[in-house]
Amino acid sequence: MYHLLKGFHEYLTRKEEFSVIIIGLDGAGKTTLLEKIKTLYTDTPGLPPDKIGPTIGQNMGKITLPSTIIQFWDLGGQSGIRSIWPRYYDDCHAVAYVIDASDRERLSEGWEVFDNVLSSRQILGVPLLLLANKQDSPDSLSVEEIRHDYEDWHQRKLESARRRYAAEMEMEHRRERIASLDVMGISALEGSGVREAVDWLFIRVQNSRRREDQT
Numbered sequence: 001m002y003h004l005l006k007g008f009h010e011y012l013t014r015k016e017e018f019s020v021i022i023i024g025l026d027g028a029g030k031t032t033l034l035e036k037i038k039t040l041y042t043d044t045p046g047l048p049p050d051k052i053g054p055t056i057g058q059n060m061g062k063i064t065l066p067s068t069i070i071q072f073w074d075l076g077g078q079s080g081i082r083s084i085w086p087r088y089y090d091d092c093h094a095v096a097y098v099i100d101a102s103d104r105e106r107l108s109e110g111w112e113v114f115d116n117v118l119s120s121r122q123i124l125g126v127p128l129l130l131l132a133n134k135q136d137s138p139d140s141l142s143v144e145e146i147r148h149d150y151e152d153w154h155q156r157k158l159e160s161a162r163r164r165y166a167a168e169m170e171m172e173h174r175r176e177r178i179a180s181l182d183v184m185g186i187s188a189l190e191g192s193g194v195r196e197a198v199d200w201l202f203i204r205v206q207n208s209r210r211r212e213d214q215t
């Protein structure tokens with residue numbers, strides 16, 4: 001009887017686990033975001049910003065939400081380290097791509113990398129959230145400006161690809177993804193928008209799991 005009750009209790013209190021990867025260029029604020037998430041959602045505060053250095057490899061943080069555990073994997077963004085990202089694609093349930101919205105000079109570089117992520121076959125069906133970070137900075141582009149900047153960048157790329165007779169089908173996937181792309185503004189430093197971003201991820205990973213169950 002004890003085992004039956006214990007099993008039933010375990011069933012009722014069971015938590016599903018999901019993995020979310022946080023990627024983007026070096027300096028975008030990924031680790032600052034992860035540490036802020038830890039501070040907001042766990043009993044152990046995350047590292048303060050002045051204790052955070054460039055990530056060589058990965059950092060992990062786990063948070064508990066109603067009937068759900070989300071594991072966040074913050075992956076290093078330096079160009080030599082980006083090659084590790086695809087190793088995490090097969091097992092992730094959502095992707096948060098962080099862009100430094102205050103660094104206009106590196107936007108194109110960020111879009112080039114983002115475009116690769118967007119068209120990676122392993123994560124074509126995985127929810128993808130674009131986070132325009134550093135909204136606290138006076139130089140920061142707004143969510144709307146970031147979206148337009150990416151769309152402009154993509155349009156230019158499309159035109160040059162057409163000139164080179166590139167495969168149209170490949171572009172079609174991207175167009176669909178871009179059309180349904182959600183962009184949110186955050187300040188990983190101050191914490192604004194972070195709860196909204198985590199809520200978005202929480203809802204999306206649950207929905208994608210439900211769809212998996214139906215198939």
Ligand SMILES: Nc1nc2c(ncn2[C@@H]2O[C@H](COP(=O)(O)OP(=O)(O)OP(=O)(O)O)[C@@H](O)[C@H]2O)c(=O)[nH]1
Pocket residue numbers: 024025026027028029030031032033049052053054055056075076077078133134135136137186187188189190
């Ligand atoms: N103003 C402002 N600065 C931020 C914010 N988020 C991060 N930063 C700063 O941006 C710099 C880089 O932050 P990190 O979190 O180390 O960036 P990262 O994306 O993890 O970089 P890598 O580990 O090299 O890939 C640090 O000086 C942070 O304090 C923010 O929301 N606002």
Ligand SMILES: [Mg+2]
Pocket residue numbers: 030031032053054055074075076077
């Ligand atoms: Mg980092």
